[in-house]
Amino acid sequence: MKTAEPLSDLEHASNRTPLLDHPAPPPAAVKKQSFVKVLSSITLVSVFFVLAFVLIVLNQQDSTNATANSALPEAPVPEKSSAQRSQSDRLTWERTAYHFQPAKNFIYDPNGPLFHMGWYHLFYQYNPYAPIWGNMSWGHAVSKDMVNWFELPVALTPTEWYDFEGVLSGSTTVLPNGQIFALYTGNTNDFSQLQCKAVPVNTSDPLLVKWVKYDDNPILFTPPGIGLTDYRDPSTVWTGPDGKHRMIMGTKINRTGLVLVYHTTDFTNYVMLDEPLHSVPDTDMWECVDFYPVSTINDSALDIAAYGCDIKHVIKESWEGHGMDWYSIGTYDAMNDKWTPDNPELDVGIGLRVDYGRFFASKSLYDPLKKRRVTWGYVGESDSPVQDLNRGWATIYNVARTIVLDRKTGTHLLHWPVEEIESLRYDGREFKEIELAPGSIMPLDIGPATQLDIVATFEVEQEMFMGKSDTNGEYGCTTSAGATERGSLGPFGIAVLADGTLSELTPVYFYISKKTDGSVATHFCTDKLRSSLDYDGERVVYGSTVPVLDGEELTMRLLVDHSVVEGFAMGGRTVMTSRVYPTKAIYEGAKIFLFNNATHTSVKASLKIWQMGSARIQPYPF
Ligand SMILES: OC[C@H]1O[C@@](CO)(OC[C@@]2(O[C@H]3O[C@H](CO)[C@@H](O)[C@H](O)[C@H]3O)O[C@H](CO)[C@@H](O)[C@@H]2O)[C@@H](O)[C@@H]1O
Numbered sequence: 001m002k003t004a005e006p007l008s009d010l011e012h013a014s015n016r017t018p019l020l021d022h023p024a025p026p027p028a029a030v031k032k033q034s035f036v037k038v039l040s041s042i043t044l045v046s047v048f049f050v051l052a053f054v055l056i057v058l059n060q061q062d063s064t065n066a067t068a069n070s071a072l073p074e075a076p077v078p079e080k081s082s083a084q085r086s087q088s089d090r091l092t093w094e095r096t097a098y099h100f101q102p103a104k105n106f107i108y109d110p111n112g113p114l115f116h117m118g119w120y121h122l123f124y125q126y127n128p129y130a131p132i133w134g135n136m137s138w139g140h141a142v143s144k145d146m147v148n149w150f151e152l153p154v155a156l157t158p159t160e161w162y163d164f165e166g167v168l169s170g171s172t173t174v175l176p177n178g179q180i181f182a183l184y185t186g187n188t189n190d191f192s193q194l195q196c197k198a199v200p201v202n203t204s205d206p207l208l209v210k211w212v213k214y215d216d217n218p219i220l221f222t223p224p225g226i227g228l229t230d231y232r233d234p235s236t237v238w239t240g241p242d243g244k245h246r247m248i249m250g251t252k253i254n255r256t257g258l259v260l261v262y263h264t265t266d267f268t269n270y271v272m273l274d275e276p277l278h279s280v281p282d283t284d285m286w287e288c289v290d291f292y293p294v295s296t297i298n299d300s301a302l303d304i305a306a307y308g309c310d311i312k313h314v315i316k317e318s319w320e321g322h323g324m325d326w327y328s329i330g331t332y333d334a335m336n337d338k339w340t341p342d343n344p345e346l347d348v349g350i351g352l353r354v355d356y357g358r359f360f361a362s363k364s365l366y367d368p369l370k371k372r373r374v375t376w377g378y379v380g381e382s383d384s385p386v387q388d389l390n391r392g393w394a395t396i397y398n399v400a401r402t403i404v405l406d407r408k409t410g411t412h413l414l415h416w417p418v419e420e421i422e423s424l425r426y427d428g429r430e431f432k433e434i435e436l437a438p439g440s441i442m443p444l445d446i447g448p449a450t451q452l453d454i455v456a457t458f459e460v461e462q463e464m465f466m467g468k469s470d471t472n473g474e475y476g477c478t479t480s481a482g483a484t485e486r487g488s489l490g491p492f493g494i495a496v497l498a499d500g501t502l503s504e505l506t507p508v509y510f511y512i513s514k515k516t517d518g519s520v521a522t523h524f525c526t527d528k529l530r531s532s533l534d535y536d537g538e539r540v541v542y543g544s545t546v547p548v549l550d551g552e553e554l555t556m557r558l559l560v561d562h563s564v565v566e567g568f569a570m571g572g573r574t575v576m577t578s579r580v581y582p583t584k585a586i587y588e589g590a591k592i593f594l595f596n597n598a599t600h601t602s603v604k605a606s607l608k609i610w611q612m613g614s615a616r617i618q619p620y621p622f
Helices: 042-064 087-094 385-391 419-424 462-469
Strands: 103-115 119-126 138-143 149-156 167-174 181-186 191-200 211-213 245-253 256-264 270-272 279-282 286-295 311-319 324-332 338-341 360-367 372-379 401-405 411-417 425-436 440-446 451-460 492-498 506-514 520-527 543-544 554-561 563-571 574-579 591-596 602-611 617-619
Touching: 087 338, 087 385, 103 138, 103 181, 103 411, 119 149, 119 167, 119 372, 149 211, 181 211, 256 286, 256 311, 256 338, 279 338, 286 338, 286 360, 286 372, 286 401, 286 419, 311 360, 324 360, 411 563, 411 574, 419 425, 419 451, 425 591, 451 492, 492 602, 506 554, 506 563, 520 574, 543 574, 554 602, 591 602
Parallel strands: 103 167, 149 617
Antiparallel strands: 103 119, 119 138, 138 149, 167 181, 181 191, 191 211, 245 256, 245 286, 256 270, 256 279, 286 311, 311 324, 324 338, 360 372, 372 401, 401 411, 425 602, 440 591, 451 554, 451 602, 492 506, 492 591, 506 520, 520 543, 554 563, 563 574
């Protein structure tokens, strides 16, 4: 067992970081344990055990205190320092290495992913001319593995009166006979939203390079009672058990968000049903609605048309202007085209979010090759828009995530990075059963720390917990003061993209709160309050609760890739994506730390950490 160094000598509650003011000898870093290597030096082992013994004693002394000192400096407003890198270095570093982003300019909603002749196709809202929203077109990229991508020529651009102000979001459909078509929203020359159709010129081209718009566009005009700018993002078309083909679209009436249902017999003419599939008051405009079945009996994903017993249906909507994707699990009655949530308290837009950080406009694909459902959303920038211009690019996509029903809770979906991303892992290191006393922090000696895949398990002293009387049932990540707000049972977790002095850090952590009735809630949070010494428009704490069932250990996975950190708790029950813009914790200045800032509870952490290689994203070599 290894023991973290208690930082009882750390000062806090000062605007300057204690570590900067009082440069203490560097804490003993945990030595790396290669999976294949063993320690060869007996001397090293002896020194280690002596040190470990001293640290255990220190920790024990420390945890007998009523409240150990904070592991993390509390200063919320950092100062500039000479260790900060130049702006140009920083902007270069911010470009991600294994998240999808084109070479330059601006991407937005994922559109119409499809699988065709061995290739995954991703279309996306794209401004080919500038790193800001505008000239919305359908960019196009293909991949064999959802990790490495070839960029193709832009598939659809604004050329006609009905899409002059943008070829907006939509979907593609692959019919059983091999026919393929796209439905998209045209933003007209007077900014009304109409629905349009396009088809690939040659479906025997595996790359589907050329697309052509339908001669009789637009195929749908705004129905009466719907605002001209509240009518967009048509879905994939699917066939119900009655043989009728359906398409859905999101809209709003007053502040009620809803899903319109259309029937079609020829995939070009669509007739709207009188009743919506579902609506929820006060949830405003539903953008980019997604609708798909999930199995209640296994993790095999289902094609959009699947229907019957052992199947639930999910509605996902993107709340206009809020930047949040919401989902709800329920039952679809195809005969009446009605959907009902399993739990009205977890209805669309008021219950569960796909991701509690920066993530929006997601769109899923049923992958017939691997029989899984995969989703992408866009992860926008959160620093100054001026930096978008300076970087020459803006917005990235999350690593593709599989979606399955969490059959243990029955209430949540599990969103998890596709297995292919693991092909980029190398130099794996393992840290076993690291004891973290209350108020302790420990650097992990892993070498470079800007492209990582981290899998961690935390064991909490339960007896300690049950004995404590403090209750903080009102706790919430987003209303808390972040990782410096301390309770008996949290926060504890991993600080990524931290510099050696902790003047910049992004802690991702669990916090367990106890309610007055004795029940317990586990929170999964990301503290962005001190991620950057520079401006961040989102100097906030993200997060939400995550269900932890009896007997389950607390687990998290983090994907760190330069300016993005994706966090997955409990196998993907709660997920959070953050953009971060450190000024010092970059290049070789980036480190990671394990910490336990709880006041009374010790935590044991075990981790596997891999370096991550870079994905290949390049123009297709025609
Ligand atoms: O790219 C259009 C698609 O994006 C979606 C969801 O992300 O709608 C976003 C929306 O707003 C954008 O355009 C605004 C300018 O009109 C701009 O101010 C805003 O920052 C952008 O997000 O795009 C449409 C059309 O402009 C507007 O109604 C939306 O609020 C998706 O619904 C669109 O298909």
